[in-house]
Each structure stands twice: as C-alpha cells, then as structure tokens.
Amino acid sequence: MFSFSITAIAFGVVFLAELPDKTALAGLMLGTRYRASYVFAGVAAAFAVHVALAIAAGSVLTLLPHRLVQAVVGILFLLGAAMLLLKKDDGDEEIKPPADQSFWKVSGAGFMLILVAEFGDLTQIMTANLAARYDDPVSVGIGAVLALWAVAGIGILGGRTLMKYVPLRLITKVAAAVMAALAVFSLYEAIAG
Numbered sequence: 001m002f003s004f005s006i007t008a009i010a011f012g013v014v015f016l017a018e019l020p021d022k023t024a025l026a027g028l029m030l031g032t033r034y035r036a037s038y039v040f041a042g043v044a045a046a047f048a049v050h051v052a053l054a055i056a057a058g059s060v061l062t063l064l065p066h067r068l069v070q071a072v073v074g075i076l077f078l079l080g081a082a083m084l085l086l087k088k089d090d091g092d093e094e095i096k097p098p099a100d101q102s103f104w105k106v107s108g109a110g111f112m113l114i115l116v117a118e119f120g121d122l123t124q125i126m127t128a129n130l131a132a133r134y135d136d137p138v139s140v141g142i143g144a145v146l147a148l149w150a151v152a153g154i155g156i157l158g159g160r161t162l163m164k165y166v167p168l169r170l171i172t173k174v175a176a177a178v179m180a181a182l183a184v185f186s187l188y189e190a191i192a193g
Contacts, residue, residue, distance in 0.1 A: 003112030003139045010130050010143025011150075013178055018123045018151040030113070034106045036156050038151025040149075042110030043156070047148040049115065053144070054124045055141045067190050073129045074186030081179040083122055114152075123148065126179070133186060 030039045118124065127144040132135050 001136070001138075003136055004141075006130075006134045006136050006139035007143035007146075007186070008131030010140045011133075011147045012143075013126060013130065013182065014123050014144045014147035015150060016174055016178055018148055019154070021121070021151075025063050027110075027152050030106075030110055031156035032112070034101060037157055038101075038103050038106035039110045039156055040152060042112075043114050043152045045107070046111045046114035046118070048145055049154065050118055050121075050124050051127055051141050051144045051148065054127035054144070055131045055137045056142070058128035058133075059137050070186045070190035071134050073133050074183045074190060076125060076129050077179045077183035077186060081176040081183060085173070085176045093123075133182075 027039065027043055030043075123144070127140065130144070131140045134140055
C-alpha cells in the first residue's frame with residue numbers, strides 16, 4: 001500500500017543527506033562535459049539499483065522483533081547523523097570521462113561512477129533503515145529514488161549555482177538534525193514499545 005507521507009519523509013531525509021555528498025559534484029562534472037540527459041540516464045539507473053538493494057536489506061530487517069529493529073534503526077540513524085557532522089571534505093576526485101559522446105559510453109560512465117562510489121553509502125543505509133522502520137518498501141523506495149534523482153539532476157544542471165546560495169554546512173546540519181530526530185523517535189519506540 002502506498003503512503004504519500006512515508007514517501008515524503010523518505011524523500012526529505014535522503015535528499016538532505018545526499019545533497020552535500022560527492023554525487024552532486026560528480027554529476028556536475030560529467031554534466032558540464034557531456035549531454036545532461038545521457039549522464040542523467042546512467043546516474044538514475046545506478047541509483048535505482050542502489051535503492052532496490054537497500055529496500056531488500058530493510059525488508060529483511062522487518063522479519064526481526066519490532067523493538068530490536070527500532071533500537072538498531074535508532075542507533076544507525078544516530079551514527080548517520082554523526083557521520084554527516086564529522087565528515088571531512090574529500091576534495092576533488094578525478095573522474096575519467098568517456099572518450100566519445102555516444103549515449104552508451106556517457107550513460108555507462110555515469111552508471112559505473114555512481115554504482116561504485118555510492119555502494120554502502122550513507123543514503124543507501126538510511127534507505128534500508130527507513131524501509132525497516134516503516135515496513136513500506138514501495139513508499140520508501142519511491143521517495144528515496146526520487147530524492148536521489150533530484151540531487152543528481154541538481155548536480156548535473158546547476159549544482160554550483162545552488163551552492164552559492166545555500167551553504168553546504170547548513171544543508172549538512174539540517175540533514176543531521178533530521179536523522180537525529182528520527183533516531184530519537186525510533187529509540188523511544190524501542191523503549192516504550
């Protein structure tokens with residue numbers, strides 16, 4: 001059953017956590033060199049794969065006792081908030097673009113870049129947590145995919161402009177605060193449960 005509110009929560013949490021990540025910058029770099037639609041196609045496909053894996057992991061967690069899952073999810077959200085606040089800037093990573101502009105080469109480069117760079121990333125872990133927390137894989141999956149696609153689109157089409165107006169530290173702090181609030185709520189449910 002689809003829930004708009006769960007989709008909105010998943011979108012908001014994943015969007016805020018992914019925005020200050022290297023994905024937007026990688027998309028920006030590829031988007032300035034190649035056709036944006038080709039880059040987006042590859043990046044979007046890679047994110048769909050990541051969300052599917054995260055949802056599968058989160059669905060397995062729902063088979064465990066509810067209080068245990070809530071406690072684990074709460075702790076993981078706290079760790080995610082801490083990771084965001086303590087994360088150091090990796091600097092500019094060198095991205096090797098494909099030699100030609102064909103759809104398959106450009107989208108393939110975007111797909112492989114995101115598939116490798118984002119595997120086990122914070123947002124993938126958060127998506128699994130949300131799937132376990134709400135036991136609604138469709139709603140969480142739609143929200144997470146749309147959030148990741150939105151960040152990729154922003155990165156590809158104009159990440160530098162956004163970062164001029166919205167400080168990266170502010171985005172990171174808001175994402176950490178949302179995750180900390182979800183952690184407190186999950187831990188409360190585990191204890192009160």
